[in-house]
Amino acid sequence: MIEQTLSSDLSIRPSAGTTYLCLHGHFYQPPREDPFTHILPIEPGATPFANFNEKITSECYRPNVEEGNFEAISYDMGPTLAAWLEKAYPDVYQGILRADQLHRARYGVGNALAQAYNHTILPLATTRDKWTQILWGLQDFRHRYGHDAHGMWLAETAVDLESLDILAQCGITYTVLAPWQAAEAIDPTEPYILPLKDGRSITVFFYNAPLSGGVSFDWTTTSNADVFAASYLPNHVVQSKSETGEPQIIVIATDGELYGHHKPWRDKFLSYLIRHGAPEYGFTVCSLERYMLLHPAHREVRLRVPSAWSCAHGVARWSTGCECTEGDGSWKKFLHQALVNLAEQSHQLFERHAEEALNDPWAARNDYLPLRNGWESAESFWRRHGKQQRVPDDTQLAQRTIQLLEAQYYLQYSFTSCGFFFEDLDRIEPRNDIAFARRAISLMWQALGVDLQHSFLEDLQAAKSWRTVVTGADLYRQLPPVAPELLPPLS
Incomplete structure (x- = not known):
């Protein structure tokens, strides 16, 4: 003291x-x-x-x-x-x-x-x-x-x-x-x-x-x-x-x-x-x-936008890279774009196929968390969001819709800010974001048989560690193995 x-x-x-x-x-x-x-x-x-x-x-x-x-x-x-x-x-x-x-x-x-x-x-x-x-x-x-x-x-x-x-x-x-x-x-x-x-x-x-x-x-x-x-x-x-x-x-x-x-x-x-x-x-x-x-506020203010507390360059620390971290931060731009591309492809497929069972797929996604975590019953969820206010008679359609919602859940996880906060790609935080993206790819594969892995790996190849020269695609391939049927074949 x-x-x-x-x-x-x-x-x-x-x-x-x-x-x-x-x-x-x-x-x-x-x-x-x-x-x-x-x-x-x-x-x-x-x-x-x-x-x-x-x-x-x-x-x-x-x-x-x-x-x-x-x-x-x-x-x-x-x-x-x-x-x-x-x-x-x-x-x-x-x-x-x-x-x-x-x-x-x-x-x-x-x-x-x-x-x-x-x-x-x-x-x-x-x-x-x-x-x-x-x-x-x-x-x-x-x-x-x-x-x-x-x-x-x-x-x-x-x-x-x-x-x-x-x-x-x-x-x-x-x-x-x-x-x-x-x-x-x-x-x-x-x-x-x-x-x-x-x-x-x-x-x-x-x-x-x-x-x-x-x-x-x-x-x-x-x-x-x-x-x-x-x-x-x-x-x-x-x-x-x-x-x-x-x-x-x-x-x-x-x-x-x-x-x-x-x-x-x-x-x-x-x-x-x-x-x-x-x-x-x-x-x-x-x-x-x-x-x-x-003591309620009584004066007005204008803001600098976009802005953040830990980046002097708007929000570049989490998108294109900036001088807030040492080394070559260009990997952030490529990793972010890879995730954005994956999300856009997934969103299009989600909207097209989930609307077979849901009145509004995006409203259902916004309400998915209580269902997923067991805070709301399946009956209540389907009554609010399902076509004809009920679960589909086709059990495969119902299962596929939940898989599509779960893929959306993990796509949200893939944008966790920690993956972009630090100085280098070859760290646990970017690996975790890539792992969440792989889980979304797996769910889309199981639900629709659509391979989103190939294009994601191509995009990840451009993200490169300035310290170890490891690429985002390398990090993806280094993730723990899963059962072969859960993912498209690796080319």
Whole structure:
């Protein structure tokens, strides 16, 4: 712990009750299960744990639940992480859900946000896929928390106006962005109203960049919660607001895994800060929705779009490659195009063949998650989406339609942002995206006997690692073998 004399000068402290502190944790793990076996592979880097999910649960999720941190902060729990925790550690999973329930009971609003389902970079998605990602994220949240979400965390805070307008149409009232995503100078100590189409709007909170960066990357910043509250936070208070009693909020947004996994013992820092450090130095710990209820936004803002919190080039980090990562990032363009081409071919086949059994294949896709996960009965699903409001008499047609929907499910997984975030193609994250695409190819092959593998491999050949010269096609061929009948023959 850092030894530092704390100032006793009360003038550095904001007026009690007028300055709020919100700590937002983005808790997320990408899906790493084999899409054919649904088994999470052994990950040697996580030793002595079997995999990183186990390791991070021990170092972060469980300690923060046991210390009650989830009850005080603002947070989102990604659907893929939630699904794994629900099965592997139901007590930890229930503890995270219970935190939102306790917050609602105390303040009348929850402190959990939903998340776009597959951590997809929404500005790069088609309009149809944006709807699916947002609706699946909201359905997942409603099932787990028992109420509708009012806030949504966007992967990498990547945003465009269409995505925000869809959020507003779905009942989302607020989100969180980086200050540099604003198109004009803003005061990050207050939320803003972003006008959208047809009179709709959404509230945007901008996180404090220096504090969020310091908490994330500088070990000294989080060494002592008293020092943090006494010396770091006051530097970001707007004194004119403090003097007049005008409310203001300091939002610190980070990956949730920071608290205990990326930085050991920072779960203890967080616990002390929210219970002692911040309150004792005049800051009211508050969630985003609670603050919005107490002090609604009143000024408007314009945004730079598309933009994200971890790319200075719009969203090029996940599409064409850019200087945000080292080396030759051109592989991203080719991998992304390969996935887009596969999705377009699959979508055409899906629409043509699924409409034999479904009134509107795309509406059915948007509602597929509850059916797939067993939250809705097959009878209910077919009554809402089937021709003549029922399951087809032809059992093969019904089975084929479900296979086509399942292929759409895995195509969504193939665009998980982690596959494009890092510097090189020859990593586990791009491999996983390619593995999800292969699962979709398999389902299309089983359903229709159509070979989408050949053209996908041709497209993947252009994606090449600048470190190992491995191509995307090589990564595809290196995936674990499956029964020969599940895939078209490899040429």
